[in-house]
Amino acid sequence: MFIVSLTYTCELSEIEKHLAAHIAYLEQQYAAGHFLASGRKVPRTGGVILAQADSQEQLWQILALDPFKQQQLAEYEIIEFIPTKTAESLACWRQ
Template identity: 45%
Template sequence: MFILSLTYLKSNDEADRHMEPHMTWVKEGYAKGWFLASGRKVPRTGGVVFAIGERTAIEAYVAADPFTVHGIAEYEITELAVTTTVEGLEILKR
């Protein structure tokens, strides 16, 4: 599993101007079966995505995020080897 932590490099107003294409990108990540959960950080300094898949594919996908392309945010990708979950979240062990 991967934790994709994005941090805004530009203002929230600038992020809002690119939010629609970014959210299209997020929805495509869910459609591919890579994204499991996502949301904004509180306070709003960026966001977090929980993802599964191959690291190289995830890295390439992050590079194509409109937020990355337009310099709105940078990503930190952390790989987590999940060993224990509550019932129903076994998919995190992939």
């Protein structure tokens, strides 16, 4: 499992111009089963995605499709972790 941290590299006005395309991209990745949760950082300096992929390489390929990445509006950091303990409602994510 992976935590993806996006940090905006531009003004929010530029992010807003590409937000609809970014949301469509997120929906595609949820439908494909790659993304499990996502949302804005507080304060609004970027976002966080909880993702699953076979490898970091595959995840980088998935992230390359993000309009924010394609327009160079954000930097991405990937943290891989193994969820060994979860709330009971998230037991299906344990490894």
